[in-house]
Amino acid sequence: xxxxxxxxxxxxxxxxxxxxxxxxxxxxxxxxxxxxxxxxxxxxxxxxxxxxxxxxxxxxxxxxxxxxxxxxxxxxxxxxxxxxxxxxxxxxxxxxxxxxxxxxxxxxxxxxxxxxxxxxxxxxxxxxxxxxxxxxxxxxxxxxxxxxxxxxxxxxxxxxxxxxxxxxxxxxxxxxxxxxxxxxxxxxxxxxxxxxxxxxxxxxxxxxxxxxxxxxxxxxxxxxxxxxxxxxxxxxxxxxxxxxxxxxxxxxxxxxxxxxxxxxxxxxxxxxxxxxxxxxxxxxxxxxxxxxxxxxxxxxxxxxxxxxxxxxxxxxxxxxxxxxxxxxxxxxxxxxxxxxxxxxxxxxxxxxxxxxxxxxxxxxxxxxxxxxxxxxxxxxxxxxxxxxxxxxxxxxxxxxxxxxxxxxxxxxxxxxx
Ligand code: SF4
Numbered sequence: 334x335x336x337x338x339x340x341x342x343x344x345x346x347x348x349x350x351x352x353x354x355x356x357x358x359x360x361x362x363x364x365x366x367x368x369x370x371x372x373x374x375x376x377x378x379x380x381x382x383x384x385x386x387x388x389x390x391x392x393x394x395x396x397x398x399x400x401x402x403x404x405x406x407x408x409x410x411x412x413x414x415x416x417x418x419x420x421x422x423x424x425x426x427x428x429x430x431x432x433x434x435x436x437x438x439x440x441x442x443x444x445x446x447x448x449x450x451x452x453x454x455x456x457x458x459x460x461x462x463x464x465x466x467x468x469x470x471x472x473x474x475x476x477x478x479x480x481x482x483x484x485x486x487x488x489x490x491x492x493x494x495x496x497x498x499x500x501x502x503x504x505x506x507x508x509x510x511x512x513x514x515x516x517x518x519x520x521x522x523x524x525x526x527x528x529x530x531x532x533x534x535x536x537x538x539x540x541x542x543x544x545x546x547x548x549x550x551x552x553x554x555x556x557x558x559x560x561x562x563x564x565x566x567x568x569x570x571x572x573x574x575x576x577x578x579x580x581x582x583x584x585x586x587x588x589x590x591x592x593x594x595x596x597x598x599x600x601x602x603x604x605x606x607x608x609x610x611x612x613x614x615x616x617x618x619x620x621x622x623x624x625x626x627x628x629x630x631x632x633x634x635x636x637x638x639x640x641x642x643x644x645x646x647x648x649x650x651x652x653x654x655x656x657x658x659x660x661x662x663x664x665x666x667x668x669x670x671x672x673x674x675x676x677x678x679x680x681x682x683x684x685x686x687x688x689x690x691x692x693x694x695x696x697x698x699x700x701x702x703x704x705x706x707x708x709x710x711x712x713x714x715x716x717x718x719x720x721x722x723x724x725x726x727x728x729x730x731x732x733x734x735x736x737x738x739x740x741x742x743x744x745x746x747x748x749x750x
Contacts, residue, residue, distance in 0.1 A: 348601045352544040352571060356454050366547070373606060374403065374432070381406060396671075397617075401431075406453075411442075416448040435458060465498075477539045491525050491532075493557075501524045518557065551578035606625050642684060642687070650690050684701040686719075688706045
């Protein structure tokens, strides 16, 4: 068969058109949706009533690059702490918008603690647990009314672990009446999407403009999440918050989140993301921010920190020197970004290669802005450095780390800003 000759194309589908939601902040709003880049957000896991600890963790998340930070507001003590947390962050020059995560008693807390309602930039409402029956409608209406009064956007965040049971029953009854009932997963998807879309319509009927509504429908299965968001993207034009809920611990959580979110992002679906990984005990909460940034950067959607391309290593390079150099270089680049991002605009898109031997080392290094190809076993003990595709110099000695970092810094100073 004769193949039609045409260039092989790449890149994600155009972003789905959504309302742009402005999340207010002291130094200007963070925009979710519209033409804005996909926003990285995170959530604290401290007791919100502990102002000290929560402020520290928000700072850590912001330092890592979180553009919005959510915190649970579950008790009167937590609601009282929110304005104090806001004040402490403002005093420290950290103006990240804070999002309040409300369940069960959000209508009470927002009413009883107006300073909390004002200090938060956005409210997350879970339509599955704002009440039952008539009280559900009035409690939901109370939260929307307060959000309208303070001109705050909301996220209507459906979660399959706390799905509105009355709505689920209604969808199941409708399914039972079909001549060919749908399979159970499809019924669940329908209930999730319906809950989000109907709750958003209800919010609009109560006076909340569409450009102050973000929707999410979180599940913990990769293919479930993809199915639900594909449908959600067809049924509405609200900005969408993506996240695989309860993704899991360590690499499992990272892989599952990346698998689900990358498919959707590639299809142009998703305006803000959160990676819900369970941190390893004692590890930094900021890991979820780094993973979110790396996911967006790997997909070519945004650049945050220069990326290191490194080979996996094999029998041709048996020393740990190569692994250490790759790891140290990535750490160095991330640390430098606190200064570089203002001083050297554009540096975040720089590519750095660290390769183990001459098989692929020179080739890959030539494709990077700056790259190093280490000597493999039996090769001359010299490391070739390439800049912009051309051989620049040879490095020797025990302190390759420092020598290479000095060359990277020189490259940055001469090419950016
Ligand atoms: S570049 Fe060399 S060391 Fe790295 S994986 Fe390829 S052959 Fe192995």
